[in-house]
Amino acid sequence: xxxxxxxxxxxxxxxxxxxxxxxxxxxxxxxxxxxxxxxxxxxxxxxxxxxxxxxxxxxxxxxxxxxxxxxxxxxxxxxxxxxxxxxxxxxxxxxxxxxxxxxxxxxxxxxxxxxxxxxxxxxxxxxxxxxxxxxxxxxxxxxxxxxxxxxxxxxxxxxxxxxxxxxxxxxxxxxxxxxxxxxxxxxxxxxxxxxxxxxxxxxxxxxxxxxxxxxxxxxxxxxxxxxxxxx
Amino acid sequence: xxxxxxxxxxxxxxxxxxxxxxxxxxxxxxxxxxxxxxxxxxxxxxxxxxxxxxxxxxxxxxxxxxxxxxxxxxxxxxxxxxxxxxxxxxxxxxxxxxxxxxxxxxxxxxxxxxxxxxxxxxxxxxxxxxxxxxxxxxxxxxxxxxxxxxxxxxxxxxxxxxxxxxxxxxxxxxxxxxxxxxxxxxxxxxxxxxxxxxxxxxxxxxxxxxxxxxxxxxxxxxxxxxxxxxxxxxxxxxxxxxxxxxxxxxxx
Amino acid sequence: xxxxxxxxxxxxxxxxxxxxxxxxxxxxxxxxxxxxxxxxxxxxxxxxxxxxxxxxxxxxxxxxxxxxxxxxxxxxxxxxxxxxxxxxxxxxxxxxxxxxxxxxxxxxxxxxxxxxxxxxxxxxxxxxxxxxxxxxxxxxxxxxxxxxxxxxxxxxxxxxxxxxxxxxxxxxxxxxxxxxxxxxxxxxxxxxxxxxxxxxxxxxxxxxxxxxxxxxxxxxxxxxxxxxxxxxxxxxxxxxxxxxxxxxxxxxxxxxxxxxxxxxxxxxxxxxxxxxxxxxxxxxxxxxxxxxxxxxxxxx
Numbered sequence: 001x002x003x004x005x006x007x008x009x010x011x012x013x014x015x016x017x018x019x020x021x022x023x024x025x026x027x028x029x030x031x032x033x034x035x036x037x038x039x040x041x042x043x044x045x046x047x048x049x050x051x052x053x054x055x056x057x058x059x060x061x062x063x064x065x066x067x068x069x070x071x072x073x074x075x076x077x078x079x080x081x082x083x084x085x086x087x088x089x090x091x092x093x094x095x096x097x098x099x100x101x102x103x104x105x106x107x108x109x110x111x112x113x114x115x116x117x118x119x120x121x122x123x124x125x126x127x128x129x130x131x132x133x134x135x136x137x138x139x140x141x142x143x144x145x146x147x148x149x150x151x152x153x154x155x156x157x158x159x160x161x162x163x164x165x166x167x168x169x170x171x172x173x174x175x176x177x178x179x180x181x182x183x184x185x186x187x188x189x190x191x192x193x194x195x196x197x198x199x200x201x202x203x204x205x206x207x208x209x210x211x212x213x214x215x216x217x218x219x220x221x222x223x224x225x226x227x228x229x230x231x
Numbered sequence: 232x233x234x235x236x237x238x239x240x241x242x243x244x245x246x247x248x249x250x251x252x253x254x255x256x257x258x259x260x261x262x263x264x265x266x267x268x269x270x271x272x273x274x275x276x277x278x279x280x281x282x283x284x285x286x287x288x289x290x291x292x293x294x295x296x297x298x299x300x301x302x303x304x305x306x307x308x309x310x311x312x313x314x315x316x317x318x319x320x321x322x323x324x325x326x327x328x329x330x331x332x333x334x335x336x337x338x339x340x341x342x343x344x345x346x347x348x349x350x351x352x353x354x355x356x357x358x359x360x361x362x363x364x365x366x367x368x369x370x371x372x373x374x375x376x377x378x379x380x381x382x383x384x385x386x387x388x389x390x391x392x393x394x395x396x397x398x399x400x401x402x403x404x405x406x407x408x409x410x411x412x413x414x415x416x417x418x419x420x421x422x423x424x425x426x427x428x429x430x431x432x433x434x435x436x437x438x439x440x441x442x443x444x445x446x447x448x449x450x451x452x453x454x455x456x457x458x459x460x461x462x463x464x465x466x467x468x469x470x471x472x473x474x475x476x477x478x479x480x481x482x483x
Numbered sequence: 484x485x486x487x488x489x490x491x492x493x494x495x496x497x498x499x500x501x502x503x504x505x506x507x508x509x510x511x512x513x514x515x516x517x518x519x520x521x522x523x524x525x526x527x528x529x530x531x532x533x534x535x536x537x538x539x540x541x542x543x544x545x546x547x548x549x550x551x552x553x554x555x556x557x558x559x560x561x562x563x564x565x566x567x568x569x570x571x572x573x574x575x576x577x578x579x580x581x582x583x584x585x586x587x588x589x590x591x592x593x594x595x596x597x598x599x600x601x602x603x604x605x606x607x608x609x610x611x612x613x614x615x616x617x618x619x620x621x622x623x624x625x626x627x628x629x630x631x632x633x634x635x636x637x638x639x640x641x642x643x644x645x646x647x648x649x650x651x652x653x654x655x656x657x658x659x660x661x662x663x664x665x666x667x668x669x670x671x672x673x674x675x676x677x678x679x680x681x682x683x684x685x686x687x688x689x690x691x692x693x694x695x696x697x698x699x700x701x702x703x704x705x706x707x708x709x710x711x712x713x714x715x716x717x718x719x720x721x722x723x724x725x726x727x728x729x730x731x732x733x734x735x736x737x738x739x740x741x742x743x744x745x746x747x748x749x750x751x752x753x754x755x756x757x758x759x760x761x762x763x764x765x766x767x768x769x770x771x772x773x774x775x776x777x778x779x780x781x782x783x
Contacts, residue, residue, distance in 0.1 A: 057478045079482045081250035082406040093247035093344040094482070254720060263719035276718020279709075326755035327702035330762060332743055335755060456695065460705035464730075464764050465723045467752065471745035 014131065018049070018109040019215035020099060021208060022088060022130030024152055027118025029138040030162040030195050032060045035115050037201035038208060039069035046110040046212065049102035050075045051095060053087050055117040074106055084117025092129040099129075111212050121150030132211050134204070138163040139172040146181035154184045158191065158207055165194040235381035238352075239374070240391045242398055247344035251337060252403030252481035253277060253396065254469040259407045260476070261469070267411075270404045271418050274397045278425055280463035282396030284328050285371040286433040287458045289392035290385035292321055292375025299357045300379065314357075318364035318372070324455045325369035330462070333470040335369075337483035342373035349377040370395075386434035393429045397422060403481055433459075547597025547626060550575050554585055554614065556641075557607035564610050575602055580615075587616035587647060596625025596657055601632040606641035606670070616647040619679070619768075624655035624688060632661045637670035637735070649677035649727070649768050652710060656688030666735045668699040675775065677729035679768050680710055680722075687711050696758070698735050703756040706730070725764035727771040734758040749774035 023031050032052075039048060048070060052060040054077055061077035064070065076098045080087035087095055099112050114130060116123060125133045135156035137145055140163060146153055153159060159181055167174055174192060181190045189207065193200030238244060255273065258264040264273050299314045329335045346368065350358045361368060361376045368376075371392045378388035401419055405412050436458055473479060550572035559565035564583045571577045574591035587602075594600055606612045622629060637643045652658060666672055676694065681687035689711030696703040708728060709715065716722050725748070735757055744751045748770070749763035763774035 056480055079250050079479060081252065081403065081481045083249060086249050090243065091245040091247060091249050093245055093348060094250055094340075097247070097340070097344055097347070258719050263723060269719060272714070272718045273720045276715050276720035279712075279715050280721055323755075324702055324705070327696075327705045330704060330706070330752045330754060330760045331750065332753055456697075456702065456705075460693065460695075460707045462706040462708055463721045464728055464762050465718070465725075466720050467762055468745060468748070468750050468764070469720075471743065471750045471752070475745060 014215075014219050016108075016219065016221040017103060018047075018107070018112045019212050020112050020114060020129065020131045021211070022114050022116065022125035022133035023136060024088065024116040024119065024123050024125060024133060024156070025136035025160075026120060026138075026141065027055075029118070029136045029141075030160075030193075031115050031118070031136050032063055033195040034134075034136055034160065034162070034193075034201070034204065035060075035113055036064055036067045036069050037195050037198075038113065038205055039064070039067075041202060041205040042111065042208065043070060045209075047106065047108065048074060049099070049106060049109050049112040051098045051102070051112065051114045052077045053080050053084055053095065053115060053117040055080065055082075055084055060115060074102060076102060080117055084119045085123040088114070088116045088123065088125045088129060090126075092126050095129050110216070111208070121145070121148065121152050124151045124155055131215065132157045134158045134160055136160045136162055139167045139174070139177070140170045142170070143172040143174070143176045144180075146177050146184065149184045153181065154186075156188070157211075158189050158204070159185060160204060161190065161192050162195055164192050164199070165197050233381065233383045233387060235353075236378070236383050236387045236391060239378060239381060239383070240394050240398075242402065244345075244348070246348045247341060247482075248395070248399055249402070250481055251341060251399050251483045252407075253400040253483065254466045254473070255400035255403040256407060256479060256481045257469040257473040257476065259404065261472070263465070263469075264404060265408070267414055267418065270401070270408075270410065270415065271421075273404075274401060274418065274422060275425070276463065277400060277466065278393060278397050278422060278429065280461040281466060282393045283429050283433070283459050283461050285374075285396050286389035286393040286429050287436055288321070288325050288328075288369065288371035289375035289378065290389040290430075290433040290436060291324075291455055291458060292372045293379045293383065293385040293388035294375075295321060296357050296361075296376040296379030297385075299360065301356070314360050315364040318361050318368070318376075321455060322365045322368050322372050324458060325372055328458075328460045328462075329369070331467040331470045333474040333483070334467060336474075337470065338369045338371075339367040340482065341370040343367040345370060345377060346373045349373070349380070353377065353380045355380040384434070386430050389433035390426060390430035393426050393433075397426075407480070545591065545593075545595065547595060547599070548574060548591065548593075549599040551601045551603070552577060553603040553605075554612065555603075555605040555607070556583065556610040556612035558609045564612065566612075567607075568605070572600075574598075575600055581613070583611045584613040584615065587614065589616070589618060589620065592621070593623050593625075594620070594629035594631055594658065595623045596629050597627045598625070598629040598631075600630065601634070604633065604635040604643065604645070606635075606637045606643045608638040609640040610638075611642045613644040614647070619648045620650045621653055621682075622650060622656040622658040622688065622690070623653050624657070628657045628659055630659045630661070633663070635662070635664045635672070637664075637666045637672055639667045639669040641667075641670045643670075643672040643674075646673065646675040646731075649679045649729070649771070650690075651679040651768075652681055652687040652690050654681055654685045654688055656690070658688065658690040660690065660692035662692075662694045664694070664696040664732075664734065666696070666698045666703075669736055670698075671735035672696075672732070674732045674734065675729070676731075677727065677768065677771055677775070678708060678710060679727045679771075680716065681726070686713075687716075694732075696732060696734050698756055698758065701756060703734055703758050704732060704754060704760060722764055725766060727765045727768055729763050729765075729771045729775050731761040731775050731777075732758060733760075747774070751777075 025031050054060045058077040061075050064075050065072040078094050078098050133156050135152040191203050295317050375388040401415050405415050552572040552575035553568050553570040555568035556564050557567045576588045576590040578586045580586045692708045694706045752760045765771035
């Protein structure tokens with residue numbers, strides 16, 4: 001982060017700032033691919049920023065920059081000191097700093113995506129960092145993962161089950177996953193995708209667009225008008 | 232000791248400290264720190280150099296902030312806050328003691344994050360004044376100001392700064408080398424006397440007169456010129472190597 | 484350590500820039516003096532017993548000395564630099580070795596414990612001055628601490644290049660070095676400092692050096708080095724396995740010689756203020772000098 005910060009000290013209630021969307025999930029479940037797909041889909045209609053929390057490198061940030069889905073300057077990488085879940089849950093200061101830096105440089109923004117480093121099923125975003133969060137699973141972990149629950153699966157605003165194309169190969173039953181997820185998620189939505197095959201990403205994008213609309217409705221201020229969204 | 236010191240010194244204070252290794256990650260990567268023995272030497276060296284400097288700056292900052300607290304402002308005087316010239320001058324003293332740009336960036340990032348969380352935990356016009364004068368202050372400067380606002384005297388601020396200079400690297404080494412966390416805490420315990428001594432000396436350093444006769448906050452930065460300035464050239468090299476490393480887990 | 488001085492133009496002793504003792508002792512022999520006595524001696528060559536070899540007999544080789552030497556360079560007529568002050572005070576003996584250059588010639592061993600040495604350097608507006616030394620300074624033990632103070636002022640448009648040979652900390656020494664470099668706005672300086680931890684195979688004595696550079700009233704660089712505490716010296720955070728530490732400061736309106744970089748045992752560090760520090764650690768003095776060297780034209 002630069003040292004050229006103004007004295008930004010945003011009110012914690014979220015007025016006048018972008019929706020902050022956390023995307024978490026285990027290593028390799030497709031978080032970065034989902035972020036790329038969202039940027040591609042939402043980029044034309046929204047002002048975006050992305051913060052990545054790589055575990056050991058800036059690989060995710062570099063991947064996104066190379067993918068050309070967003071102005072590279074709008075993608076910021078945060079180091080997490082071996083503890084990706086600490087950076088999104090217990091000590092969110094560096095992520096907040098990164099988000100605010102993006103808003104300061106490019107703001108006003110409509111949506112800032114914070115992608116967590118790959119972690120385990122207990123990792124969730126603090127409500128102090130993410131207004132909404134998506135948890136990404138993939139089928140290759142087995143169809144019993146939703147049944148096992150864990151804070152990520154049970155509490156995320158949206159559960160995405162990715163790599164459905166692999167289900168037959170790993171013997172995962174999507175019906176079982178859907179039923180178990182519904183049972184532990186108290187009615188919150190679940191979407192099945194195969195981002196690699198470009199299947200289902202638009203449904204996630206639609207859900208995100210709805211969230212941004214709602215956020216704008218509640219939190220927009222005259223000083224920071226939000227862009228007209230074209231869902 | 233004020234109980235707020237415990238909050239300030241706690242590694243769980245959500246101010247971004249968990250992602251800073253204070254050079255330990257690069258020292259491990261280069262093989263300079265491989266085991267507990269190396270870590271002991273690393274921590275002792277760090278404490279007696281940059282830790283001592285941080286402690287002195289924190290004590291000076293705490294003393295300055297104390298003169299700016301609403302209670303210290305005479306009736307009819309400015310509401311409080313302010314002190315811009317003092318904050319800028321003290322921060323410049325920290326700059327002059329930090330030759331490495333990477334170390335300055337790390338210190339300012341940590342200072343900015345600490346100041347942000349502290350302004351929500353202990354709201355005060357003094358911290359607003361600091362943020363206005365120096366939005367990203369060096370960490371010891373931020374720590375000293377926060378300590379004062381939380382009710383701690385300069386010695387406590389110095390102690391927290393010195394402690395902070397070793398706990399980050401110690402925790403990082405536990406994570407990176409898989410060291411026995413109990414053994415590492417035993418190491419930290421052996422540093423207690425040095426921590427106390429450094430904090431005591433730092434608090435005894437000359438500070439601007441806390442009760443200036445004219446009632447204006449003291450802006451006598453000359454007394455800060457003599458504050459300790461112990462250099463740690465190896466830490467400078469490690470910090471510069473670290474920011475250029477293609478793979479890293481910690482910010483610094 | 485016994486490098487002879489370079490050919491020097493013999494030079495008449497200048498009158499002291501500041502009021503000194505009215506009667507300068509004409510005797511250039513090492514006079515036994517109380518610690519507090521100030522002496523101002525002429526720049527005549529010293530007798531052979533001033534050589535380091537002679538003093539290697541031990542700390543009792545001579546008594547502690549107090550000395551205050553001074554150099555001042557000003558712009559004279561026709562755009563030439565004039566050394567308006569060149570006051571030697573053994574063991575700090577000064578020789579002009581070029582139009583704008585002065586060499587420090589050690590005319591006695593040491594410093595020894597108990598010595599109080601001071602050198603004042605002033606570069607007037609627009610003037611230029613280089614100060615070097617002909618050999619390393621070997622700091623030896625003695626009664627108490629030895630102290631070396633260098634106070635340097637560079638006025639606007641002036642430029643000082645201060646590049647002495649290394650200070651070598653012999654076993655058992657207790658040394659304190661203080662440098663205060665003050666630059667006016669528009670002044671510049673190149674300042675080299677090298678500390679060698681003992682002679683070959685020798686554990687160093689103790690040393691505490693403090694360097695303060697102030698530019699245009701604002702602090703530019705403040706650094707202290709403490710050597711001689713084994714628990715700190717060998718710390719991978721401080722000197723690691725190095726046997727020498729050194730730096731070159733390019734201060735003031737010096738063109739920044741290089742962008743920030745880091746290499747084997749050295750880093751080029753742009754400071755927050757107007758200046759750049761080259762900082763290095765090395766196993767020996769030769770490699771230290773190599774690591775401090777810059778390819779830039781203004782390099783030392």
